[in-house]
Amino acid sequence: MLQLGLEELYKQVCNYNPRVIGIQLPAGLRRKAQKIANFFESRGHDVIFSGDPSYGACDIADEEMHNAGADLLVHFGHSPMLKDSALPVIYWCVRDDVDLIPVVREHFEMFKESGKVVGLLTTVQHIHKLDDVRGYLESKEMHVNIGSPMLRVSYPGQILGCSFETAHVANADFYIFLGTGFFHSMGVSLATRKKVFCCDPYSMQCENIDDIKRKIILSRYAAIENAKEKHSFGVIVSTKRGQYRLNEALAIKKLLKENGKKCQLIFVREVTSALICDFDFDAYVVAACPRIAIDDKDTFDKPVLTVAEAELMFNNGDYLFDEIHKL
Ligand code: SF4
Numbered sequence: 001m002l003q004l005g006l007e008e009l010y011k012q013v014c015n016y017n018p019r020v021i022g023i024q025l026p027a028g029l030r031r032k033a034q035k036i037a038n039f040f041e042s043r044g045h046d047v048i049f050s051g052d053p054s055y056g057a058c059d060i061a062d063e064e065m066h067n068a069g070a071d072l073l074v075h076f077g078h079s080p081m082l083k084d085s086a087l088p089v090i091y092w093c094v095r096d097d098v099d100l101i102p103v104v105r106e107h108f109e110m111f112k113e114s115g116k117v118v119g120l121l122t123t124v125q126h127i128h129k130l131d132d133v134r135g136y137l138e139s140k141e142m143h144v145n146i147g148s149p150m151l152r153v154s155y156p157g158q159i160l161g162c163s164f165e166t167a168h169v170a171n172a173d174f175y176i177f178l179g180t181g182f183f184h185s186m187g188v189s190l191a192t193r194k195k196v197f198c199c200d201p202y203s204m205q206c207e208n209i210d211d212i213k214r215k216i217i218l219s220r221y222a223a224i225e226n227a228k229e230k231h232s233f234g235v236i237v238s239t240k241r242g243q244y245r246l247n248e249a250l251a252i253k254k255l256l257k258e259n260g261k262k263c264q265l266i267f268v269r270e271v272t273s274a275l276i277c278d279f280d281f282d283a284y285v286v287a288a289c290p291r292i293a294i295d296d297k298d299t300f301d302k303p304v305l306t307v308a309e310a311e312l313m314f315n316n317g318d319y320l321f322d323e324i325h326k327l
Contacts, residue, residue, distance in 0.1 A: 002125065003095050004032060006039045009074065013040075016088050018072035022065030024050040026077040029094065053270070056160060057081035058152075058242025058289070062089055079124045079154035081242050083327060096125040098201045100133050100178045107199065107206040108140060114195055115173025117143045120157050121166065121188060122178040126201075127155045133178065145170040151327055152242075159184055161291045162324045164191040182212060183295070189213040190321040216294065217319045220309060223293075227303035228313050230282035232262040238288030239269050242327065248307045249287035256285075259314050273299040285310040290322035 013021065021040050025033060037047045048068050050061035057078035065073045066086040073089045080091045100122075104111075111118060118137060120130055134144045146157040147169030153159065157166050159177075167175060167188050174195040177185040185198035189209050196213075199206040227233075233256050237249045249265055256263040268275060271292045276284055283303040286293045293306045305313075306322035 001097055002029070003097055004029075004036070005092070005095065006036065009090070009092050010039075010043065012090050013045075013072065013074070016072045016090075018045060018070070020046045020048060020068075020070045020072075022048050022050065022061065022068065022070030022073040022087075024054050024061045024065075024073060024075045026054045029076050054078075055289070056162075056242065057091060058162075059240040060085060060089060062086040077125075079158065081152055081327060093124045093127075095128055098126070098129075100126060100129045100199075100201050101136050103178075103199045103201045103204050103206060104133055104136060104176065106204055107197070110206065110208075111137075111142070111174075111176065111197065112140075114197075117145055117172045119145050119147065119167055119170035119172030119175040120178070121159050121164075121170075121175055121184075122157055123160075123184060124153075124155065124158055126178055127158050130157045130178070133176075145172050147171075151325065159188060161187050162289055164188050164321075164323060165325075167192050182209060183291075185209050186212055186216065187291070187321065190216065190319070191323055219297070220294065220319060223297070223303050223305060224309050224312050227283040227305055227310070230261075230303065232281045232283075233310075234264060234266045234279050234281035234284045236266050236268060236271055236275075236284055236286045236288060238271070238286075239267055240288070243288040243324070245287040245307070245324070249285075252285050252287065252307055252310050255311065255314060271296075273301070276300045276302055276304060290324065293322075 040047050048070055060075050062073050062085040074092055076092050077094055079093050120133055122130055137144050147166035148156050150165045152163040175188055176197045176199055178199050180200050185196050189196040196209050197206050198209050235249045235253050237246055253263045285305050287307050290306045293304045308320040308322035
């Protein structure tokens, strides 16, 4: 269960002595909006919420909140990523208190047969429990690596949907991802090409996601082949600061033109199916969050590729996940 930790948060809030507090919540925490507002209002503060989507720390609502008169932004659910901001920001990483060991214990035999060195990975809400899992596996004489953070994440073993730096650093034979859903584990699998077990501490299920990875790679190659036949391309640049990849967009524009394609840049905040449909380009390359082209594929009626996939139109290399390696 997620713990908001409002009393603990408030100790940090008081350091800034704010009159107005801007609050940014990911979708899963918006049902707590009134509880959070009541908490701060009862202590004499005004509260403003950002209602735009909040998918990650790549996109903080600092400028909007600053313009709206907030003295402080509390960005819930993600660890720090961006260096600069228009007003002080507290990144409040809500913790999940679920025990991670039972699901690992339940499926231990499967791990033992998968290699000598296991890498442990999770998302920020479980990060405080990762050392418990390490202790358990080491007590079973497994060699455990937890990779150190470098650029886009803050904690050892933490991953994002666009960045698997801690998995690369861990350099394991295989990985155990602790968390729910396939979004993150599928990214690890695509980015490392190694075996990944997705262990859900709530359902107690543990799945080797090799089959899912294979299906996704096949469908991405189909999209690449489809795009190869197209003549005009829109190259989409996100204006979100942590997704802003103008250099990559310019490089892909150059590559497309060198290969006889027509190409224009499109700057946008949210990449939607309406955007893809409204412009009259035959296909698109998204120089933004790499998950848009892959995870939203079924909502688009034209081929939409990541930057790395667009490069594969003109060479026959192995599939490469389009990780973001910068702030
Ligand atoms: S770029 Fe995409 S995957 Fe990465 S933090 Fe932002 S929304 Fe999440």
